[in-house]
Amino acid sequence: MNQEKEWIWLSKIDGLGSKKIQALLKKYPNISDIPKLKKEELIQVEGIQEKLAEKILDKKYRENIEKYLEYMQKQDIKIINYFHPSYPEKLKNIYDPPMVLYVKGDETILNEFSIGIIGCRDCTSYGKEVAYQLSKQLAQKKVHIISGLAKGIDSYAHLGCLAAEERTIAVIGNGLDSCYPAENTLLQEKIWKTGGAVISEYLIGTKPEKGHFPARNRIISGISNGLLVVEAKEKSGTLITVDFALEQGKNIFAVPGNITSINSYGTNQLIREGAKIITSVEDILEEYS
DSSP states (O other): OOHHHHHHHHHHSTTOOHHHHHHHHHHOOOGGGGGGSOHHHHTTSTTOOHHHHHHHHOGGGGTTHHHHHHHHHHTTEEEEETTSTTSOGGGGGSSSOOSEEEEEEOGGGGGSOEEEEEOOSSOOHHHHHHHHHHHHHHHHTTOEEEEOOOTTHHHHHHHHHHHTTOOEEEEOSSOTTSOSSGGGHHHHHHHHHTTOEEEESSOTTOOOOTTHHHHHHHHHHHHOSEEEEOOOOSSOTHHHHHHHHHHTTOEEEEOOOOTTOGGGHHHHHHHHTTOEEOSSHHHHHTTOO
16 A cells, blocks of 8 residues: 555554554554554553454454545545654644644645634633634734634634634544534634635534544644633633643633633633633733743
């Protein structure tokens, strides 16, 4: 198999995540050698148990790979593995970097300066306006905006950037052959058609499962130079992204909110804990001047 086919093959194997692929490639740097191994050799690799070793050797995972590749070529979906020159350098510095990214759009944007904007799905009108305006104003300063294409704050962050006629990056938790939520299909298409990028570590055909979204959050924070939180509840998935960003040594910015709103609990708490309070884009940009 050529290199692209090999990465598709690895992506198809259930339960074979980034850390296990890293362990495999550390022991067997030539991917094409892996299917030729014996089960006894595979289970010597850290994290590879017997059942997973059997899947790696199961020929069904090597079937129809040509169809995947043909579809991606037709849809202009690029395969960027960890060793590819276009792989984002910032992602290489995180604890668990994805070993392969599927990209639709301009992959060069992934290595440029960007600020992540995240927050509640069920955001308030205040949150929508703030996310939109701060994103637009940052984009007007030639800052790329990265978010997760979810409902709420994510969507308004992307929309604000597009309103400034600048490029935005969406990291999604499913394959690039679909859109979740479906209501953002046109937004997703506009992102890649206007020079931005939509990226995923998941192969086409992968559905948006619950566990994929916390995992994709490490990519949002990993590619970003800093992370801006607009609204977040007390127990919010948004705060998972903040945890990743803190582990990665990124600047955390938070917009203060109404103390009577449940959507402001998380952001106000972040400010109490040391996140920089944001009332204008200058508060963010001065950290990088």
